[in-house]
Amino acid sequence: MxxxxxxxxxxxxxxxxxxxxxxxxxxxxxxxxxxxxxxxxxxxxxxxxxxxxxxxxxxxxxxxxxxxxxxxxxxxxxxxxxxxxxxxxxxxxxxxxxxxxxxxxxxxxxxxxxxxxxxxxxxxxxxxxxxxxxxxxxxxxxxxxxxxxxxxxxxxxxxxxxxxxxxxxxxxxxxxxxxxxxxxxxxxxxxxxxxxxxxxxxxxxxxxxxxxxxxxxxxxxxxxxxxxxxxxxxxxxxxxxxxxxxxxxxxxxxxxxxxxxxxxxxxxxxxxxxxxxxxxxxxxxxxxxxxxxxxxxxxxxxxxxxxxxxxxxxxxxxxxxxxRRPAVVSVPRAPRGLPAGPLGLRFRNVSFSYEGRQPTLTSWSTALAPGEHVGLVGPSGAGKSTVIALAARLWDPSEGTVELVTAAGEGVPVAELDDAALRGAVALVDQDAMLFHGTVRDNLLRGCGPRSDGELAALLERVEAASWISLDDELGEAGVRLSGGQRARLCLARALARRPRVLLVDEVTASLDPATERLVSDVIAEFPGTVLIASHRAETLARLERVVDVAAAPLTARDTGG
CATH class of the missing domain: 1.20.1560.10 (ABC transporter type 1, transmembrane domain)
Incomplete structure (x- = not known):
């Protein structure tokens, strides 16, 4: 045997x-x-x-x-x-x-x-x-x-x-x-x-x-x-x-x-x-x-x-x-293409739980119009990062759907989209986002098509990183030579280099000093597409159009003015 x-x-x-x-x-x-x-x-x-x-x-x-x-x-x-x-x-x-x-x-x-x-x-x-x-x-x-x-x-x-x-x-x-x-x-x-x-x-x-x-x-x-x-x-x-x-x-x-x-x-x-x-x-x-x-x-x-x-x-x-590990996201049999134009987000009765734990989200719903900048708040463990991950389709919900929404209100479930097209339209900046071993240029080009050095240099200027780093500088493993604020700026620049229509940000300003937080918030505020950001920082939330409390009652997520 x-x-x-x-x-x-x-x-x-x-x-x-x-x-x-x-x-x-x-x-x-x-x-x-x-x-x-x-x-x-x-x-x-x-x-x-x-x-x-x-x-x-x-x-x-x-x-x-x-x-x-x-x-x-x-x-x-x-x-x-x-x-x-x-x-x-x-x-x-x-x-x-x-x-x-x-x-x-x-x-x-x-x-x-x-x-x-x-x-x-x-x-x-x-x-x-x-x-x-x-x-x-x-x-x-x-x-x-x-x-x-x-x-x-x-x-x-x-x-x-x-x-x-x-x-x-x-x-x-x-x-x-x-x-x-x-x-x-x-x-x-x-x-x-x-x-x-x-x-x-x-x-x-x-x-x-x-x-x-x-x-x-x-x-x-x-x-x-x-x-x-x-x-x-x-x-x-x-x-x-x-x-x-x-x-x-x-x-x-x-x-x-x-x-x-x-x-x-x-x-x-x-x-x-x-x-x-x-x-x-x-x-x-x-x-x-x-x-x-x-x-x-x-x-x-x-x-x-x-x-x-x-x-x-x-x-x-x-x-x-x-x-043999089971996939946490299903592969669509007939992937759909992305609709043209601005895109919003919609969560319909979404439920989700981690293995061996109580449900993090239960029949949770909210919607973001194309171009709208919305914040997520709630106590630790309420599901803010989970909502961001579901929108990025790192996981699929156990129930309900997550959709990209056109200006006309037509929703397309992210689970039915071509994965490459979805990744091109939705960019994620995570609190623990990693930089790869290599140059700044290598990192900015990760996951996107060809970009000129002029465009990449402009992105460094946009996040005010050009004064302390260049495209040819080596970052070391996981950006070990950089501070937390410097890594956050380069990760944000890397997301913007993909020219996304939806920007997802998870607690990226949580450990930043006030000056760097203000800079990152300014860059996010200038983003022309849809933004969904999870944060507990007042400075970050104050720049947003709307704030949604993830811990509020299902189906009627409480919105408060930003």
């Missing part, structure tokens, strides 16, 4: 890699041909040695031609196999990460209270290990099994008794691998869990670095990290020791198989029994032994690889679970 579940974990990812199946097959063909060429060289060499020792004859021109041909073939195949498998590895890595990223983009991890450290471990560590499995290991397993079958068939033609010894030996080797598989799998799963927990601790510590330093938590975090690393290392050491033990047992089995092949071959050649029928030339004994050794070694390689795959099973299950 465990073996079936392990194979199922790997099979679940194959549909994602369907475009790479041809590459996997080609890698298997090259690997198999290379292994057969090496086995052929080994057998031919043993054959030549046997004839030279027993019959005192040197190999002829045909032998030299075959050997040289196999050597050249082996060189070419090895080079080509490496080229194909490495290229395949990069494509597999990219496809698995793209599939995982697409799944996360559809499901928004934040709604499910998932830890970013564990997600990072899946995206980086697990997929990197699986990339080697799909690009290299599968082909190696297939090549080993093919080589064993070819050796077994050849041996059965030459000497059935030797083939029987090979078959029994292979069965014993495979049985030993299955016997130890359970212990190896359990150790691998425990090790992987420890490493995932370690990733969570590191991400938490780095994300709260100021608090760690302020509260003097460095020694404690270092100690916890050291303990977790020690536990993972101990499990890895135990797994390696188990692997070495299994390897030693297999070597004993190989020795027994070789002795059995030698005994049966020597008997068939009349070396151990005088006067009996001679079915094999003594000069061919080394070749048959080399053939048996190549076949049983292929089985050993395959089983050894299989026992080392157990730590990957839990990784494959996590990646598959990540890719």
């Amino acid at each position: 465990k073996t079936l579940s392990a194979s199922r974990a790997f099979r679940e990812l194959l549909p994602v890699l369907r475009p790479e199946w041809r590459g996997m097959l080609w890698s298997y063909v090259l690997g198999t041909a290379s292994s057969l060429a090496l086995a052929g060289l080994t057998v031919l060499t043993a054959w030549a040695v046997g004839h030279a020792v027993v019959e005192r004859t040197a190999p002829g021109p045909l032998w030299w031609t075959l050997v040289l041909g196999l050597v050249l073939l082996r060189v070419v195949l090895t080079w080509r196999e490496m080229d194909v498998s490495h290229a395949l590895a990069y494509r597999v890595l990219a496809r698995l990460r793209m599939a995982l990223f697409d799944a996360y983009a559809r499901s928004v991890p934040g709604r499910r209270r998932e830890h970013s450290g564990r997600a990072a471990a899946v995206a980086m560590e697990d997929i990197e290990k699986l990339e080697f499995f799909y690009a290299h290991t599968i082909a190696q397993l297939g090549a080993s099994l093919t080589l064993f079958v070819a050796s077994l068939v050849t041996a059965s033609v030459l000497l059935p008794e030797a083939a029987l010894v090979m078959l029994v030996g292979a069965a014993v080797v495979a049985s030993s691998a299955l016997y130890w598989a359970g212990a190896a799998r359990r150790l691998g799963e425990r090790e992987q869990r420890e490493r995932s927990d370690l990733s969570e601790r590191v991400v938490d510590a780095l994300g709260a670095l100021r608090e760690v330093l302020a509260y003097g938590l460095v020694p404690r975090i270092v100690a916890e990290t050291s303990d977790a690393t020690a536990r993972a290392t101990t499990l890895a050491r135990r797994r390696e020791l188990l692997s070495h033990l299994v390897t030693a047992i297999r070597e004993l089995i190989i020795t027994a198989v070789i002795i059995g092949v030698i005994a049966t071959s020597a008997t068939a050649a009349g070396v151990l029994s005088e006067g009996g029928p001679v079915r094999l030339s003594p000069a061919e004994l080394p070749a048959l032994i080399a053939l048996a050794l190549a076949g049983i070694a292929a089985v050993v390689d395959a089983t050894d690889t299989l026992t080392r795959l157990h730590p990957l099973v839990s990784g494959a299950e996590r990646v598959a679970a990540g890719i």
Whole structure:
């Protein structure tokens, strides 16, 4: 059952890699041909040695031609196999990460209270290990099994008794691998869990670095990290020791198989029994032994690889679970285009709840006319950020509809719109909006079409950022070199660079100083389209035409003058 579940974990990812199946097959063909060429060289060499020792004859021109041909073939195949498998590895890595990223983009991890450290471990560590499995290991397993079958068939033609010894030996080797598989799998799963927990601790510590330093938590975090690393290392050491033990047992089995092949071959050649029928030339004994050794070694390689795959099973299950994540927004079967002209917003009896929590919104309704600037107020947890997220279609409501509304009052549900068109018309500036590693220009151009440097520079002037930063300045990871107010200005400029018709702003002025808040409020007030902004700051709300209390009674949201 465990073996079936392990194979199922790997099979679940194959549909994602369907475009790479041809590459996997080609890698298997090259690997198999290379292994057969090496086995052929080994057998031919043993054959030549046997004839030279027993019959005192040197190999002829045909032998030299075959050997040289196999050597050249082996060189070419090895080079080509490496080229194909490495290229395949990069494509597999990219496809698995793209599939995982697409799944996360559809499901928004934040709604499910998932830890970013564990997600990072899946995206980086697990997929990197699986990339080697799909690009290299599968082909190696297939090549080993093919080589064993070819050796077994050849041996059965030459000497059935030797083939029987090979078959029994292979069965014993495979049985030993299955016997130890359970212990190896359990150790691998425990090790992987420890490493995932370690990733969570590191991400938490780095994300709260100021608090760690302020509260003097460095020694404690270092100690916890050291303990977790020690536990993972101990499990890895135990797994390696188990692997070495299994390897030693297999070597004993190989020795027994070789002795059995030698005994049966020597008997068939009349070396151990005088006067009996001679079915094999003594000069061919080394070749048959080399053939048996190549076949049983292929089985050993395959089983050894299989026992080392157990730590990957839990990784494959996590990646598959990540890719299977249910989407929080539905994909329309026949996406509709956006209507032309100004757009407003309308919420009709919208309900929404986060997983495992009480409903945040229940039958909530309000409307924004095209070009209207409206604020959202309410206590923490009332649903202000949720309304903004629903308008941006980061999630779909559990009930009700969110619509974009034309000047004529025609509503188009955002769930029916083409996603690219929706993203082009609606821009979001979040309180925790992130800047990407790269230049200011790179960040301003994220998610929008081509823009001239003149237009981008004008946006920097508009948010009064041109005096302290230029388009070519590097921001560092997440804009680490900037203050909160500077990041807010660049995030607002990035949203405006998309030329949206609806601007959604979530608490972007919450932690800004009065001067920066006034500047951001001025820029938002000058925006010619529709604005929906969640805020509790009086300065920000005072510039708006209308304020809606999210916590007011359903269907009759209380509007107060701004």
